[in-house]
Every structure is written in C-alpha cells, then in structure tokens.
Amino acid sequence: MEDDAEVVVQNKQVIFKDYIINNGSLKASNMAVTCDATIRLELPNNEDGLILTKNLYLSCDPYMKNRMLESMQGKFNDSFQFALGSPVRGFGVAKVLDSSHSKFTKGDLIWGPINWEEYSLIKDTQALIKIHYTDDVPLSYYTGILGMTGLTAYVGFYDICSPKKGDTVFVSAASGAIGQLVGQFAKLHGCYVVGSAGSDEKVDLLMNKFGFDEAFNYNKEEDLSATLKRYFPNGIDIYFENVGGKMLDGVLPNMRLHGRIAACGMISQSNLDKPEGINNLVFLIYKRIRMEGFQVSDYFHSYPKFTEMILPLIKEGKITYVEDIVEGLENAPSALVGLFTGNNIGKQVVVISHE
C-alpha cells in the first residue's frame, strides 16, 4: 500500500460533458476540467502491448467540434470518437514513461491520437507514430506542421488542387494552421497567392511573415465577390476552402475555367444553427470547376513522403510556421472554442508539459 501511494498520482483531464444541440456554438462548458481521476504510473503486470504516456502537447482542430454534436453521434468510426464522461481526444505529442509493447521503449516520443489528460495508459497503439526527434525542430511541431495539419495542407494542395506554376491561388482562413502552409506551398510552387483573414494583425502576418503576394481582412470588405475581382482580375485557378458560406459564394463567380476548389473546411458555418445557402454553385458548370472535399485520414500513407519534403524546408528556413501556444491543460477548452471565433493566430497548441 505504501508503494502504491508513491506511484498513484492525480490525473487532470478535460472531460466531454455535454453534447452540442442543434449544431449550435461550441462552448467551454461542453467540456469540464477535472482533477478527480488518478492514475497508477506503473504498467499492470502480465499484460503486453501497453504503453504509459506523459502527454505533452495537444492540437486544437475544428473537426473536434463535430465529435461533440448530438446530431453526429455514432456517425464516426475512428479513434477520435468522443463519449460523454470520457476525455476529449485529439492529436498530440506524448512521452513514453513505460512500455510493454515491442514497438515502443521508455523515453520514446510519439505523436498521434491522445486523450486530453496528463497521463494515459494506451492499449490501442496502432495510430501512434514514433518521432525521430532531433533538437533542431520544436517538439510541438508534431501537433501541426509535422503532423496532421501539415499533411492536410500538403495533400490538399498538391493532390487535390493539381497546381501548376503560374496558377492564381486564393486561400481563406489563410493565417490558420493549414492556410499558412498552403500559401507557402503555393509560393514555392511558383503561384500567385492571395489570402484572407479576419484581422489586420493576421493580414500583416500573411504579407510580412508568410510571403503571400496579397492579403485582405474580410471583415473590412462589403462585397467579397468584388474584392476578389480586384485581387484576381483574370480569375482564380485554385481556391483552398477553409471557411465556406459567403466567402465561397464570392469565390465561385471569380473562378477561372477549369478551376479547382479543395474543400478542407467550412469553419464560418460551424456556429450557425443552419448553414448559409450557397447561391452561386451553377458556376461549377459555367466554369467547369472541380470541387473536392477531402480528409487527411485518407492520406496517412503520404506521411513519409511529406516529411521527406517538409523537414528540409523547415530546417533551411524556407517554410515559416506560427503557433499560438496556450499553457496548461485547464486552458484547453477555451483554446478549442477560440478556433471558431478566430481568436488564434496560427496553429492552436495547448502545452500540458514541456517535457
């Protein structure tokens, strides 16, 4: 019993507390931060294939809201399924404290699906990837640019958008985790790139940090279609869609013949009771446009090819990456909520512990 006391510790968690009803807003109160749980920091005897982790960095991603919608319950069949009363779950980085799994050793760093809690005992290790860590890249990058965020931008731009040198590219939510990378990929590919964002500070970032050719604050524009006409007098070849709604309706008449739209997200619609209607879809026909929705989970096989491309670019300073880092698991719910109100500048990361 005395031994036990030494290895059993408090395990702070973010619990999924209440469903979001009728596609309403995500609120911090849909989650609860609790210190009620404890965890034994030792592996159970005689059971193989387990790992015990200390969780370090969490990724906040818009798709996580869907896991909390009452209307979407039971519609997912993956490792991110949320259950009421259980911890929220997302991509993160963790350190292996102990392992009875042949693939992992104590001290390993991993990324993959992680519960929003300080420590986890993990049985389903299939989706976890070992990090070949070198000091020259921040470990938190594996929640983003070196994780799902980066891979999403990579397959969305290169696989879905079929870019050609000289193409005109528009990126919405361009200072966000994915948008900032898409814009930079497009510039490296020899495209003309314009981004939109929701504040002057973000627009400044697009122009002066990420190297977009042009950028605008959509909150200051009355008529998005006219704005886009100004930036793209000859039309848009590629639209990387992160927001939906009025922005998409403004983009459609400005697309060029045979344009491509990669539909990655529609975050402007997330907090509406009913999504806004898109009135200009007939331009898909007039302009012979391909619009394609995609999800990164279909492209995990591209991860090795992606890291081979991105790691040198990061190390050589050819790709810039901005994180919005919040300290403390207790601040994770409000950080996640902030994604939907445009609070974050760059990739929203929550630090549970730096090591």
Added chain:
Amino acid sequence: MEDDAEVVVQNKQVIFKDYIINNGSLKASNMAVTCDATIRLELPNNEDGLILTKNLYLSCDPYMKNRMLESMQGKFNDSFQFALGSPVRGFGVAKVLDSSHSKFTKGDLIWGPINWEEYSLIKDTQALIKIHYTDDVPLSYYTGILGMTGLTAYVGFYDICSPKKGDTVFVSAASGAIGQLVGQFAKLHGCYVVGSAGSDEKVDLLMNKFGFDEAFNYNKEEDLSATLKRYFPNGIDIYFENVGGKMLDGVLPNMRLHGRIAACGMISQSNLDKPEGINNLVFLIYKRIRMEGFQVSDYFHSYPKFTEMILPLIKEGKITYVEDIVEGLENAPSALVGLFTGNNIGKQVVVISHE
C-alpha cells in the same frame, strides 16, 4: 429578273427579339417567328468555302436560355452567340443544297450549329460534321443521342463519374434527353440506377422503357432527403446532376464516402430570380465527395470514340431513346420554353422539314 424570282424564296426564321432581364423566365415572346426574310437558293458566284443548306431538325437545349440573358451578354465566345434581331442558333441537322466548299457536296447531310431558319447560307463551316447516313438510324437522332446530347451523357458518366460495376447511381431529370442515356449507360455498366422525374408518365417511362431499377416523381415527395434514403439505404456513389436546388440539397447528405457528382445542369434554378441556396455543401467534406462541372464543348475530341460505342448499341436495341418531336419551325419557341416547365418527355426536337 425572271430567273431571280424562281430561286428567291421566303425564309421563315425564329429571331432573338428581347433579352431576358434579371434571370427571369424564358418566354416564347423573347423570340419572334417571322416570314419577312427571303433567301436566294443559289450560291453567289466566285466565292469558295460556302454551303447552302435546307435545315431539317433542331435541338432544343437548356443552355440556349443563357444566350438570351441580358446579364450573360458578351460572356460567350462560341458559335452559339445570339445577337438581337438575328436568328436563334443551336445544334441541328441540315441537308446541303449546294456547296462551293471542298469538304461538302450537294446532297450531303450534316449536323452542327444551325440557325433557326428554313434555309441558311453558311460561311463558317468549321463546326459542321458530315453524317455518314444509314437508314437504320433516324436522322433526327443527330440532334440528340448521336449529337451533343449523347456525347454529354457519355463523357459526363464515363469521364466525370468514374463509374465502377455495382455503384449506386442517382439521375435527376432522368427522362430528359441526357438523363435517359446516363441511366442506360449506368445499367449497361452494372450499376444500380434510380431516376427522378416530374410526372407519373415520366416515371413509368423510366421503369418500363429505360430499365431504371427504381424511379420516383419528385412532385409527390415531401422530403427529398428522406426519399433518397429510402431508395439508397447505403448511400449514393454517383449523382448525375441535371436540376440543382432542393434536389442537390437532398442528395448531399445521402452521398457515400468518395462519391462523385457530375454537374451537367441545374435546370430547376433557371427560372428563378435568385438561385436557391444549397445548405448541405459541408457534406462534400464529411463524405470526401468530388463534384465537377463540365461542358461537352471540352470533349468534342471524344466524338469518334463515342459513336463507335453508341451506334452498335442503338442498332442492336440495347439503348432506347425517346424523342419529343414538335412539327414546324413556328412551334420552336414554345418547344424551347417547355424545357423549363418540364413539358417535354425525352429529347425535345423541332422538325422544320423531314427532307
């Protein structure tokens, strides 16, 4: 002068009289049938490269309305440009009465862009195709199944929809010129095919003539999404989109993962001042759907391959084709208008003369 009198004849025409303002309805009064013009049924001397035609069959197609919208003037750059006071223009079949063009001889039958008039003197013959006529296929088929309509169905289904045996296919406006062919192509390809149409008579045609697996009258359905759920309990792999609006909104949540939508037309939106908003586009992302607009003009190079496939199918009775034939050029305006109110059953053809 006496000679002249013998070869100068009245030339009945359908003239483009008034623009359609603000995307309103097409009315017969946007056109005028006139007998004011005359034409000399002799080629002018000393000018090569001309043909004189007697026009036989005209195709009525929804895209023709766009040529009469004031808002779309100057936005087309093709052989179908309409000018106020000039004849309406569309695809048709004609007989060559005389030719000073090396490619054509008196007596040839041709199809391609034809003015809505009894006789034409044609200088721009580039888009005209000579018909290798055999008696076993009706000549009027070159306005439809053996013309642009057939090619549209062919490239839309095979090139855009990427069909696989066993796929579930939904076709809207399924008894229309294109829909009836898409449904039959899908059946020949081993797919499960459901069609929608706007009357019980059309539904009967789909089931009993075109061999669709199921069909329904959308006017009798309250909730199109629920209807589609009934016919496709496991979802839709391929949607061939001819109507847009509420039908598209009902389809989107019923699509399967990695579904494909070929956007060929959105005729339900044609007579609305403002198109209906599409609210369910986010399903493009949830279900990773590719939605692609296309126009047959990008696929003219596929015409020889297409006829190689379709002619034997017609002759062997493996493809059924229904035409809605109206006699008389004076009835062409109302036939064209009828496309937008669902009057036609099958391909709308106007006969100027049978030979």
